[in-house]
Ligand SMILES: O=P(O)(O)OP(=O)(O)OP(=O)(O)OC[C@H]1O[C@@H](n2cnc3c(O)ncnc32)[C@H](O)[C@@H]1O
């Protein structure tokens with residue numbers, strides 16, 4: 062990938078999330094691009110994320126940091142949309158259990174909310190199959206609901222003008238308890254049916270190959286390459 066300008070060797074990503082930074086480092090590192098994040102700029106205050114959508118929040122973060130640094134900036138706004146919770150926690154994923162953001166508390170709240178609804182059954186979602194919502198003694202993990210990880214990535218120039226805005230999605234299911242020690246956030250509760258493992262049981266490469274973030278970033282690369290061609 063050439064990020065807009067082939068001479069670019071470094072990108073700024075408007076995130077404080079260490080898990081996101083590691084994933085972006087792996088994704089951009091493969092292109093020889095160094096990632097800077099807000100962890101390198103500790104004086105930049107928290108940016109209010111008051112948009113209604115992931116896309117709006119990604120743009121808010123990218124523009125706020127571009128204005129401070131006077132440089133092009135990428136931002137990622139992402140989260141989990143759970144079918145049986147009507148798409149919650151959605152844009153509130155980071156503060157689902159309140160502020161400050163606490164992954165363990167968020168995961169606990171997600172399990173509480175789903176258990177409150179009772180067992181997943183074949184009726185509520187219409188798509189439940191024999192291995193959903195019941196362990197059935199088959200060794201299959203218990204899944205409480207279908208869900209999607211969603212990631213919007215915004216790229217703005219130094220003046221805050223939108224260069225690209227893309228979104229990636231990753232479908233899966235919410236487990237009834239955590240599995241695995243990798244990843245971050247909701248990964249231990251997010252089961253990837255086609256791999257038979259939770260997101261937290263995947264290597265970084267496996268996660269980036271299928272994740273909402275990996276997909277969004279590949280769309281961004283494709284858009285920028287297309288823009289350079291015309
Ligand atoms: O705003 P920044 O500084 O980027 O960091 P953040 O952690 O607040 O990020 P968001 O506002 O985008 O909120 C995303 C929430 O969704 C969760 N999340 C996003 N991507 C995830 C992933 O790949 N795996 C697990 N959880 C994820 C994450 O843990 C947060 O709770």
Ligand SMILES: [Mg+2]
Pocket residue numbers: 110155
């Ligand atoms: Mg945030």
